[in-house]
Amino acid sequence: MTVTLQSPPLTENEDGQTRQVGIELEFSSLSSQQSAELIRKRFGGEIISHDPHHYEVRDTQLGSFDCKLDVRYAHPSEDKEETAKRLLSGWVEEEKLNNLLRRTESFIGDLSQGWVPTEIVGPPIPYPQIPLIDELVGDLIAEGAEGTESSWAYAFGVQLNPEVAAKDADYLLRHLQAYCLLSDWLRESINIDVTRRILPFIDRFPLSYTKLILQKSYRPTREQLIDDYLQYNPTRNRELDMLPLFRHLDETRVISQITSSLIKARPTFHYRLPNASFNKPGWSLAGEWNRWLKVEKLAHAKDRLSEMAAAFLQNQSKVFHGNWARMSAQWVEP
Template identity: 45%
Template structure:
């Protein structure tokens, strides 16, 4: 059973209230790790983290006592101010796919308890990130999903219609046309090293709707670091899907709906002939992205 990590940003609840809520809903114990971060351990799903979503509020000492004290004070001051505009974030443990219903229920209960989403204010740009475990750490296990996502990206953008603030801040940019055309070619079936090199050449940034850097760093950190020595990347054996909004206060939004869109990607990836058909159709397409959204929707039966 593959697992999925979930990261969700929200407003309306502070860190302590959220940590208490998680421990009451899922069991376990919470403890504060800094003024704006908590760990909730021993829950029915594993260990959770709750934190203000900015590294500047979480000072980690460097063994210089005076500087540590100054750094901690500055972090506390920054965090106190940032709480007004910066969301808190829950980071789940890896959750087996057949238990994701518990996450969906948990987020519904959070909304009922006052958690809010990106729809609350024009200044908010809250995201939901999904980290599905790769089916295998080979080119054959990774490339079909990457191809399917690239071909479905315009349809996903139209279906999700991300918040304008997130679009303005460019947190999750789509792949460029040249890279999508490379992936769309049914004959593009390289070895893993070239898959990584081609991705890095076209996408030297974390800010992609499907960020492959964590997975590629897990597989070949030296290759990724040679191209991006200063980018903040935590290697892990998962895809990092960054596109969906987090809309906890919107009654028409659900975690299940966002997860099912990802399932659509994996279904196309798991159908080699349909994936090749979609690739050939993309290469032959001469219209707008909107027209391609309609065409790919017809291919997948959406």
């Protein structure tokens, strides 16, 4: 059954253009090269090989795609090469050292295939084009790609990066509040894979942080909002990772607290919760996008948001005992 893609309450960004979304997919049983070939077949473009486990598909009808084995030790990096040269300088000639590094990376990549996912990072596209990526997912599945439910060891996910419609503190706070309030409902609705629950990549927001931002008296400036987020969430491992957005808005403030080179500044929410349920009948990216829009719709409905926040703060025992997901369903739009 085809899922009808829904539109967000605010369809345009601050420049009056249709909001975009970036999509990241994780799966197994297809190599990065095979994935790149399927992208080119579907959308055109030119395949560029960066290393045996990293391919780029440039100039497709949607933009450029990145396909790689999701393990950094299988790919060249400046940090790794600088470290090797520092340790082995005077012992190994530079050309031989570079050849050794390339062979080692290729070996690690070959060894990792089958238990480390292949990752496709798509270009920002206008959100109405999400069904085109669902067509690509269909191509991947037809060629044997396996998603989260294919093995207990496959902690694979989908990441949506919806462009923000505004950048003021009130807009950002309302979306954080809405997300925290709907987190339990989202997890129950998605039925998060057990392995993904155990691993730290989609950790919940601390209850202390949720209680702080839901207080009616909490009306921070954007600077205070970022500072409080960094204090309670000094990590990328959140189900809704705000660090890329906050780095885009105030790079100095963020990198003074968190130095990870993996945080890429971009004007988007970084929603990491969905499973990559490739082999589950009826699953689609359009459906996951529609589920994300529950957050945006709640954030847009200010009276409903305030009512739900008050109920959360007044029903701590039900929150603690896992009943909030069922309670919160009454505030979720059909």
